[in-house]
Amino acid sequence: MSATGIGASVRRKEDQRFITGKGHYTDDINRPGQAYAVFVRSPHAHATIKKIDTAAALKSPGCLAVYTGADVAADKVGGLICGWMIHSKDGSPMKAGAHPALASGKVRYVGDHVAVVIAETLAQAKDAAEKVGVDYDTLSAAVDVATAQSNGQPQVHEEAPNNTVYQWHLGDKAAVDAAFAGAKHVTKIDLVNNRLIPNAIEPRAAIGEYDSGTDSLTLYTTSQNPHVARLVLAAFIGLAPEHKLRVIAPDVGGGFGSKIFIYAEEVICLWAARKINRSVKWTGDRSEAFLADAHGRDHATHAELALDGDGKILALRASTKANLGAYLSTFASSVPTYLYAPLLSGQYNIPAIYCEVDGVYTNTAPVDAYRGAGRPEATFVVERLVEVAARETGTDPAEFRRKNFITAFPHQTPVIMAYDAGDYDACLRKALELADYGGIGARKAESAKKGMKRGIGLSAYIEACGIAPSAAVGSLGAGVGLWESAEVRVNPTGSVEVLTGSHSHGQGHETTFAQLVSGRLGIPIEQVTVVHGDTDKVQFGMGTYGSRSGAVGMSAIYHAIDKVIVKAKKVAGFVLAVPEESVDFKDGIFSSTATNNTLTFPEVALQAYIAHKFTGAQLEPGLKEGAFFDPTNFTFPSGVHICELEIDPDTGATRIDRWTAVDDFGELINPMIVEGQVHGGVAQGVGQALLEGAVYDKSGQLVTASFMDYAMPRASNLPSIKLAMSHTRCPSNPLGIKGCGEAGAIAAPAAVMNAITDALGHENIAMPATPLAVWRAAQKSPTKMAAE
Amino acid sequence: MFFRKKDSDRAPEAAAPPAAAAKAGDGTVSVSLTVNGTPVTASIDPRTLLVQFIRENQRLTGTHVGCDTSQCGACVVHLDGRAVKSCTVLAASVDGGKVTTIEGLAKDGKLHPMQEAFREHHGLQCGYCTPGMIMSAIDIVNRKGTNLDEATVRHELEGNICRCTGYHNIVAAVRAGAANMSSSRQAAE
Numbered sequence: 001m002s003a004t005g006i007g008a009s010v011r012r013k014e015d016q017r018f019i020t021g022k023g024h025y026t027d028d029i030n031r032p033g034q035a036y037a038v039f040v041r042s043p044h045a046h047a048t049i050k051k052i053d054t055a056a057a058l059k060s061p062g063c064l065a066v067y068t069g070a071d072v073a074a075d076k077v078g079g080l081i082c083g084w085m086i087h088s089k090d091g092s093p094m095k096a097g098a099h100p101a102l103a104s105g106k107v108r109y110v111g112d113h114v115a116v117v118i119a120e121t122l123a124q125a126k127d128a129a130e131k132v133g134v135d136y137d138t139l140s141a142a143v144d145v146a147t148a149q150s151n152g153q154p155q156v157h158e159e160a161p162n163n164t165v166y167q168w169h170l171g172d173k174a175a176v177d178a179a180f181a182g183a184k185h186v187t188k189i190d191l192v193n194n195r196l197i198p199n200a201i202e203p204r205a206a207i208g209e210y211d212s213g214t215d216s217l218t219l220y221t222t223s224q225n226p227h228v229a230r231l232v233l234a235a236f237i238g239l240a241p242e243h244k245l246r247v248i249a250p251d252v253g254g255g256f257g258s259k260i261f262i263y264a265e266e267v268i269c270l271w272a273a274r275k276i277n278r279s280v281k282w283t284g285d286r287s288e289a290f291l292a293d294a295h296g297r298d299h300a301t302h303a304e305l306a307l308d309g310d311g312k313i314l315a316l317r318a319s320t321k322a323n324l325g326a327y328l329s330t331f332a333s334s335v336p337t338y339l340y341a342p343l344l345s346g347q348y349n350i351p352a353i354y355c356e357v358d359g360v361y362t363n364t365a366p367v368d369a370y371r372g373a374g375r376p377e378a379t380f381v382v383e384r385l386v387e388v389a390a391r392e393t394g395t396d397p398a399e400f401r402r403k404n405f406i407t408a409f410p411h412q413t414p415v416i417m418a419y420d421a422g423d424y425d426a427c428l429r430k431a432l433e434l435a436d437y438g439g440i441g442a443r444k445a446e447s448a449k450k451g452m453k454r455g456i457g458l459s460a461y462i463e464a465c466g467i468a469p470s471a472a473v474g475s476l477g478a479g480v481g482l483w484e485s486a487e488v489r490v491n492p493t494g495s496v497e498v499l500t501g502s503h504s505h506g507q508g509h510e511t512t513f514a515q516l517v518s519g520r521l522g523i524p525i526e527q528v529t530v531v532h533g534d535t536d537k538v539q540f541g542m543g544t545y546g547s548r549s550g551a552v553g554m555s556a557i558y559h560a561i562d563k564v565i566v567k568a569k570k571v572a573g574f575v576l577a578v579p580e581e582s583v584d585f586k587d588g589i590f591s592s593t594a595t596n597n598t599l600t601f602p603e604v605a606l607q608a609y610i611a612h613k614f615t616g617a618q619l620e621p622g623l624k625e626g627a628f629f630d631p632t633n634f635t636f637p638s639g640v641h642i643c644e645l646e647i648d649p650d651t652g653a654t655r656i657d658r659w660t661a662v663d664d665f666g667e668l669i670n671p672m673i674v675e676g677q678v679h680g681g682v683a684q685g686v687g688q689a690l691l692e693g694a695v696y697d698k699s700g701q702l703v704t705a706s707f708m709d710y711a712m713p714r715a716s717n718l719p720s721i722k723l724a725m726s727h728t729r730c731p732s733n734p735l736g737i738k739g740c741g742e743a744g745a746i747a748a749p750a751a752v753m754n755a756i757t758d759a760l761g762h763e764n765i766a767m768p769a770t771p772l773a774v775w776r777a778a779q780k781s782p783t784k785m786a787a788e
Numbered sequence: 789m790f791f792r793k794k795d796s797d798r799a800p801e802a803a804a805p806p807a808a809a810a811k812a813g814d815g816t817v818s819v820s821l822t823v824n825g826t827p828v829t830a831s832i833d834p835r836t837l838l839v840q841f842i843r844e845n846q847r848l849t850g851t852h853v854g855c856d857t858s859q860c861g862a863c864v865v866h867l868d869g870r871a872v873k874s875c876t877v878l879a880a881s882v883d884g885g886k887v888t889t890i891e892g893l894a895k896d897g898k899l900h901p902m903q904e905a906f907r908e909h910h911g912l913q914c915g916y917c918t919p920g921m922i923m924s925a926i927d928i929v930n931r932k933g934t935n936l937d938e939a940t941v942r943h944e945l946e947g948n949i950c951r952c953t954g955y956h957n958i959v960a961a962v963r964a965g966a967a968n969m970s971s972s973r974q975a976a977e
Contacts, residue, residue, distance in 0.1 A: 021850015
């Protein structure tokens with residue numbers, strides 16, 4: 001391993017600009033002559049728009065334009081799309097309502113886009129927006145996912161009767177029912193996976209720009225996947241042909257899923273830029289982020305586990321209502337279906353699984369992928385079920401898990417997935433040892449002496465990452481392929497530019513991708529630059545989500561490097577005057593058994609470009625290669641997280657005392673960065689379990705719409721994290737890596753809730769386990785609960 | 789509006805007596821500040837927040853805006869040597885003040901020890917909260933000393949939100965940066 005190659009904790013190349021204030025985020029960009037956009041948003045969850053009066057706003061100082069849904073419709077601007085088709089049990093396609101960029105006739109959630117005001121300055125745009133008069137006829141709102149499908153509830157879209165977008169299922173219901181009929185023990189739980197608001201610290205922003213000389217558009221935007229944004233904006237929304245539209249996603253301040261999607265504000269800034277022939281800039285404020293960024297999770301689930309007399313799992317069944325919000329966001333339909341139910345086998349050998357999911361419209365913000373996307377929801381179901389089953393059958397929860405672990409690979413689950421590699425017991429053993437699981441009894445006794453309740457909770461998670469291969473996701477309804485592309489451009493002096501379709505918004509690709517190049521080509525890491533986030537520079541790419549940039553994005557770079565090395569060997573053969581087949585390349589040096597002469601990588605790069613030692617008939621000059629990589633399977637990171645916490649029953653305060661994680665991500669490129677990803681994921685998972693929860697009141701007002709009301713994890717809410725790794729190589733990509741970005745967020749909620757319920761002695765508490773909720777639960781004794 | 793309890797953690801509103809700035813006839817006010825050692829004067833809309841002055845007027849975009857309720861701390865700068873949330877300060881109210889932003893920390897191309905510590909300990913991912921974190925961290929050291937335990941750092945970072953790192957490495961970076969500030973101060977003495 002070289003000091004800057006694969007496996008080294010190289011300090012990040014991108015940090016220099018971030019720690020000196022020289023990052024370039026979208027809001028840091030200012031274009032000549034730019035105007036400012038402010039959106040008029042619905043204050044009602046559900047209302048008919050009777051009239052919009054723009055006259056006063058248009059007269060406001062500096063106001064350039066006010067546009068409404070009628071203008072968008074008149075220009076035939078296409079609606080926002082959902083790119084994953086789900087079919088119901090009966091074979092019918094999902095029932096989706098239209099999603100115009102500015103509301104047409106009706107508003108469907110608080111924050112829905114009613115009009116845009118464009119002015120010379122931001123202050124003038126805000127002043128003018130105050131003067132837009134909107135006359136609403138308010139309607140009652142469907143807010144709660146548990147009741148939105150009932151008769152008599154307000155209808156969000158006419159196209160979806162009873163607010164039901166789809167009634168989907170997966171698995172063999174008959175086999176599952178038979179297994180339950182023969183079970184010795186059945187564990188039943190009802191779970192709510194609380195609604196979350198992603199809250200990347202950089203709010204979304206967009207600048208639309210029009211060049212009348214070339215009739216082309218440019219969009220600067222906070223996107224995790226600029227090429228997909230361009231494709232959708234061109235092909236579906238129809239703002240410009242793809243080759244006349246450039247999308248630039250510069251430094252992006254966190255995404256967590258929320259910046260995958262194509263939003264109304266981006267559409268409107270681009271469209272309006274052409275209309276007024278000026279650059280149009282919009283920067284969301286935090287209140288807008290709360291109201292109108294796609295939210296995450298929001299499931300209500302009933303789940304059951306069937307056991308035989310030896311504590312072996314026979315079958316699992318789950319029934320879930322998933323809140324999709326008021327409109328289907330870009331990938332909303334896939335999250336509670338194919339990103340959820342196929343993970344319900346967890347790490348366990350479960351012969352039969354059946355899951356049914358209703359996707360439900362409500363008068364709330366759209367719900368889509370948020371860190372983990374479906375997999376945290378699945379892990380929460382599985383890991384709460386096995387924990388409760390272990391407790392009900394008087395089995396140690398670790399032992400219960402071990403007894404049911406999958407131990408042979410590959411393993412075909414009954415719900416699509418074929419797990420390729422893993423050693424679940426290795427992670428469990430290591431985690432139990434690091435957490436001093438054996439000493440928990442003594443520590444509980446110590447806590448009890450202080451009047452505190454101590455609990456310990458395990459979570460043995462699995463996830464499916466990479467979100468590929470393309471043919472597989474296509475067969476499940478995805479509208480796009482999920483490969484990745486790369487281009488490796490070697491300069492004549494031997495420095496390298498790597499162009500990638502992945503996008504970095506905190507993951508450190510500029511470092512890890514450079515490590516791969518540095519290690520394989522034997523050149524200093526300083527000689528490598530990673531280029532991403534600009535559709536004019538990178539030909540195409542699918543972007544970053546689903547922990548895919550290592551397993552899929554880097555694998556594309558790996559294959560492009562393979563091609564560079566093949567070509568470079570040919571060049572070296574001509575220069576050394578030896579047969580190409582005799583040329584070897586190792587540690588940056590080209591050598592041959594046929595000569596004592598050697599060449600360095602930069603020497604060969606120069607020879608490739610000056611092209612003096614070969615003719616055009618023998619070899620093309622230059623050294624630049626590209627590759628598209630489509631893996632053969634999903635990747636399956638797994639691991640065990642253990643949460644140990646202490647509850648003060650008098651105040652309900654919960655303090656996490658120890659966090660132990662043992663993860664199997666396969667091969668690691670940069671352990672420092674991998675650990676950072678786990679830390680961040682755990683923080684979001686702990687946030688979900690203890691702090692965070694989006695709350696709408698009955699009228700559909702979001703009452704948790706600021707950092708004052710929505711509890712974000714702060715430094716004092718979190719413990720230091722004890723981390724270790726276990727390694728089984730992933731066989732479906734050349735680097736053997738599985739992905740690490742979502743693991744913490746997937747594992748953590750179940751670990752926390754298993755620990756809290758262990759401490760309290762009963763199961764009757766939901767996320768977020770706030771001090772009030774914990775205090776209430778702590779007032780009920782375990783025996784009393786059992787009698788209820 | 790969002791005062792902290794302790795005087796030592798004084799809220800930005802209390803930072804300076806209001807409006808020594810001169811009013812012009814066109815509704816703007818003239819403000820003079822020293823930003824990163826350079827005196828600047830500008831005519832601004834009286835509503836202009838200090839963070840807007842820094843970002844839009846001075847085009848120093850390292851100071852960020854992450855919320856609208858003075859909670860996230862992405863906008864923290866030093867005003868007359870103390871950390872303030874620049875989203876909650878009217879620029880005109882601090883006329884004559886000395887402002888240091890993230891861009892003003894490195895001297896002669898040499899990073900401040902706290903900047904260096906954030907890189908060394910991987911205390912940042914997307915980088916958006918980072919300038920505010922670093923400015924707050926230096927302020928913590930100025931108030932609490934260079935020998936900081938974990939609990940103190942976690943408590944003192946209450947006003948800075950990071951969504952990426954889980955704070956684990958930020959805490960490590962602040963402690964290490966504090967220790968390095970101690971050695972660089974000693975070296976300077």
